[in-house]
Amino acid sequence: MKSLIIEVDAYKLEVPGYDPKKSWKYHKQSAKLADVVFKQALKNAQYKKVVLMCGGSASGKSEFVSSNLIDKGVIVYDGTLSSIEGAKVKIRNSKRKRKNVEINAIIPDNITKVFRAFLARDRTIPIDVFIETHSLCRSTLLWILEHQMDIDVKIYESSVKKDKLRVDELIFGDRNDMTKYVKLIQISKQEIRKLIQLQP
Amino acid sequence: MKKRRISLKNTPKVREYNQALRIGSKIQHVVQHNGAWAVKRSGASRVTKVYDKQNTAINKAIKIAKNCGTSVIVHGRDGRIRDIRRP
Numbered sequence: 001m002k003s004l005i006i007e008v009d010a011y012k013l014e015v016p017g018y019d020p021k022k023s024w025k026y027h028k029q030s031a032k033l034a035d036v037v038f039k040q041a042l043k044n045a046q047y048k049k050v051v052l053m054c055g056g057s058a059s060g061k062s063e064f065v066s067s068n069l070i071d072k073g074v075i076v077y078d079g080t081l082s083s084i085e086g087a088k089v090k091i092r093n094s095k096r097k098r099k100n101v102e103i104n105a106i107i108p109d110n111i112t113k114v115f116r117a118f119l120a121r122d123r124t125i126p127i128d129v130f131i132e133t134h135s136l137c138r139s140t141l142l143w144i145l146e147h148q149m150d151i152d153v154k155i156y157e158s159s160v161k162k163d164k165l166r167v168d169e170l171i172f173g174d175r176n177d178m179t180k181y182v183k184l185i186q187i188s189k190q191e192i193r194k195l196i197q198l199q200p
Numbered sequence: 201m202k203k204r205r206i207s208l209k210n211t212p213k214v215r216e217y218n219q220a221l222r223i224g225s226k227i228q229h230v231v232q233h234n235g236a237w238a239v240k241r242s243g244a245s246r247v248t249k250v251y252d253k254q255n256t257a258i259n260k261a262i263k264i265a266k267n268c269g270t271s272v273i274v275h276g277r278d279g280r281i282r283d284i285r286r287p
Contacts, residue, residue: 066213116224119271163221168203197281
């Protein structure tokens with residue numbers, strides 16, 4: 001069975017008066033639309049599982065979804081999960097509808113390389129959005145690991161090899177190991193700002 | 201911690217991302233060079249061209265970036281990024 005993919009960015013096109021040159025201005029509205037569709041999707045009894053994607057801009061989430069989750073017969077919410085509140089609501093709503101929830105986090109091994117893809121691809125999105133999402137999604141992931149013990153979490157590492165996206169699943173001995181790792185990879189906005197000081 | 205390679209299918213999204221990576225390697229930088237300002241491609245060992253004024257170098261870099269579909273990173277005198285232009 002095909003998965004039901006809810007891609008937050010795709011709903012920007014549905015916002016009345018959408019201007020692609022100022023796409024970041026429509027993020028809140030498109031997220032609201034995506035949330036409505038997500039709630040509707042949760043009512044569908046055919047789907048037993050919800051996958052919430054977690055990762056910063058251009059980390060390779062949508063690429064992973066299009067390649068590896070499209071045929072899994074699950075509901076995929078393809079957003080950054082950069083707010084703990086947003087994650088809480090999505091998890092709560094999914095549980096109410098008796099869905100199994102899984103978090104799939106995509107963490108780049110090198111933020112600078114991903115930033116290059118972001119500059120080339122997401123040309124109308126402000127740099128601050130890149131910085132914010134990469135920092136905040138990691139805090140949300142840590143919060144989920146520490147506070148939502150019944151939620152399965154999978155962590156994937158995205159990397160760039162010969163100008164091609166590569167994804168590896170990170171396999172941990174147990175949840176404690178995973179939590180320790182996620183604690184280690186916490187990164188502030190200032191640190192990301194320093195990392196993306198690309199040199200010629 | 202172990203790593204398990206995930207094979208990505210060649211979907212339109214994956215192709216688009218890989219193309220962005222290739223374009224991203226053509227980012228144009230405007231840097232100080234021997235008291236003047238130069239345009240330099242990411243990873244290049246030599247500068248493309250040198251200009252007296254930073255503004256002229258930025259305009260040239262924007263032209264090149266537009267053709268390549270990429271961005272311009274303007275560095276200050278200290279080498280840090282001062283501005284990013286995405287034509």
